[in-house]
Structure formats: C-alpha cells, structure tokens
Amino acid sequence: MFNPLEHKGLALDRQLRNWREMDVKPIDPDLADPYTRCRIITMNGIEVEAVLFDHHFARVCPDPEIRRQLAFLRYVESQQQRVVNWLLPGVPSALETTIAYEQVAVDLTAWVARMEPNPYLRQAYEFGVLEDFDHLYRYANLFEIVERRKAEKVVDQLTEVMPGRPTTLHHRHPYDNVRDPYDRDTTAPLSKLHALTVMAAEQQTMNYYMNVGPQYMEPIARQLYQEIGLIEQEHVTHYESLVDPGETWWERLVTHEYNECYLYYSFLQQESDPTVKAVWELHLEMELAHLQAACDLMRHHDDREPEEILAPALPEPVRFEPNKELIRHLLATQMDLTTLGAGYVRDQHERFEKMQERIHGGDEPPSERVIELHRDIFGQEYRVESDGPHPVAGLREAAARG
Ligand SMILES: [Fe+2]
Ligand SMILES: [Fe+2]
Ligand SMILES: [Fe+2]
Ligand SMILES: [Fe+2]
Secondary structure, eight states: OOOGGGOOOSOGGGOOOOHHHHOOOOOOTTTSOHHHHHHHHHHHHHHHHHHHHHHHHHHTOOOHHHHHHHHHHHHHHHHHHHHHHTTSOOOSOHHHHHHHHHHHHHHHHHHHHHHOOOHHHHHHHHHHHHHHHHHHHHHHHHHHHHHSOOTHHHHTTTSOBSOOSOGGGGOOOGGGGOOOOOOTTTSOHHHHHHHHHHHHHHHHHHHHHHHHGGGOOSHHHHHHHHHHHHHHHHHHHHHHTTSOTTSOHHHHHHHHHHHHHHHHHHHHHHOOOHHHHHHHHHHHHHHHHHHHHHHHHHHHHTOSOGGGTSOSSOOSOOOOOOOHHHHHHHHHHHTTOEEETTEEESSOOHHHHHHHHHHHTTSOOHHHHHHHHHHHHHSSOOOBOTTSSOSSGGGSHHHHHO
C-alpha cells in the first residue's frame, strides 16, 4: 500500500519550471480517450482549488515567514494548473468542453457516491449526480442545435445522455442548499477527500460557465449557460457545506495536499496517454513534497501529528469508468427528491414553490426551451440511451412528446 507520508518527493527548490518545461503537448481531440480528458479536467479543478485555498489562507495569516512559504507553494500550484489545463486541445467551441465538464461531474460524483462510507454524505452525492446528469442532456441538445454535432463524439458510449432530475427543479431556495457538515474528529479520512474533490470540480464548472456563457451569439445558448451556471453555484454550496468548518487552516492545508497526492497517484494508475501520464508522475512527486511541508507546518503550529487526521495509506485509487447502472438505479428511485433544510424530501414544499415562482416568473426556463427547439429542428430530442429505454416510463421520448 502506498503511504504518501513515507515519501519525500521532489525537493521544493527544484519545482520551479521554465517555459520549455511548461510547454506541454495537448491531447489529440479525435484520438484521446474521453476519460483522459476527464482526468485533465478533474486535476485542473483540483489545482485551481489549491491556488485559491492558498490565497485565502494567506489573507488570514499574520506571520510573514509563513506568508512567504505559502506564496512559494501557491506559485508552484499555479504552474501545475497551467500545465494541466494546457493539456486540453484547442476546440471549436466552449460547448464541447462544457459537455466534457458535465461528463466529469457525472462519472466522478458517481464513483464518489459508490465509495463513500457515510450514508448522509453518500446521499449528497447521489442527489447531486442526477442534476449534472440532466445538464449533460440539455447541453448535448444545445450542441447539436448550435454546431450540428453530436455529444457522443465527446462522451463516446461511456456516459449515457438522457433526462435526469429536470434542470427546472434545481432552482431551490438558497437556505435549502446548505447541508450538515461531517465531524472532523469522527469521520473517515476518505470522506474528507471526497468532499474536497467534488467541491473543487463543481467550483471550476461554476467558474467556467459564468465566464464562457456570454461569449455565445445564440440567445438560447446564452440563456442556458446563465441558468445552469446558477445551479453550479448551488452545487458548490451543497458540497462545501459538507466540510466541517471547525477544521484548522493547517489541517485543511494538509488535507488539500494529501488529496492532490491521492488523485495524481490514482490517475497515474489508469492513464493510457504517455504524455499525460508523465505529467501525473511529475506532479505526484511535487505533491509529496508539498504534503511534507504542510505536515511540518501542522506539527509546528497546530501542535498535532498529521497522522491523527490522515489514513494510514491511500484509499482505493479513483477511477473514471462507466456508472450507467448506478445512474439508472438513481433515476428509478431518487428522481423526485428535493431538499428541505439540511435534509431531503419528496414533496415540493412551500419555500421551494415560492422560489420556483420567483425565478421562472411564469415562463418556460431555457433548459426546457432548448429541448423544444431541438424537437422543432430535428423532429426528436438528442439522447444516447445505450443500455435501453429510460428507466422512468414517463421520461421515455415517445411518452414525453405525447
Ligand atoms: Fe498541486
Ligand atoms: Fe452541471
Ligand atoms: Fe454541478
Ligand atoms: Fe500541492
């Protein structure tokens, strides 16, 4: 078993890179495994979170020596982010990348839901995954309208494309997006890594949609990005509220670095692309040294051993793989859930209905109109139902069209 605490990694003073070292060759959009692109997107989200977290930490840290150490670590994280995200090829449109983002949200969150030991936390992932699954379907329809291209060119047959919990119902009152946090002293170390990973992935999706949405000319595209961009902010709230706010900054820094080790190690096991694999290998070596530095800071300032909060070895490596069976099971059993306070209910309660009235203002939202527009142009919806008809009879296409 791999225990990151037992490795020194690449010495910090050897981690700065020059232009040549940062100039990575991007993957081939036509030949690459879709899950290679998913791993790149995931690690970009993780590195963005590393940079942002270190910034937030520095802003509340009065000690100039620690501020300099954090600045150094953050610069390295920043170079790592540039290298990772630059592995993505230039694409004709942001929409193609958007579809890959939703595929990440589906298959990463589904994996986490399958592995999560705590039932309350597992429910949070099962709840969220049905929503990003629906986003994938809405954007896939937009993709064919705007570009006359099919989403299966992006997601392949790995992830199905069909309705999930309808996007129109994701607009909940903000109070109902706040979950109860895990307890930092009793929760499994794996649960902390899960919450951080999914939160980071949702955070980059939120940032991406709020920036690329207005670049489109087509009104339906602009409107759909605005709608789903708002929901991704709800998702960040949903997942970040799972994290115990009582964790110290030192503890959070250690967990961040440990999670980076865990994910680079995981993706290194699965990666088929040699160029990308070399990046995962190098970055794992770097993260091992970040972890050592974070552990030293924690021992010194928190007066605790990092072993108290970490697992004795890495958990089972995270894998990108199809999750069609789980998604179909959740479609059949959790479609009609919404949230009330920190929990879940099947009835649409008053606060939810008021919020729905307010945001829709009596109109069809863009997420419904995009499907109608697709039917008008192509005579049917865009779907990829590789494992048979939709598990919910009312959502089979013929039934939906009446
Ligand atoms: Fe990093
Ligand atoms: Fe989404
Ligand atoms: Fe999301
Ligand atoms: Fe790091």
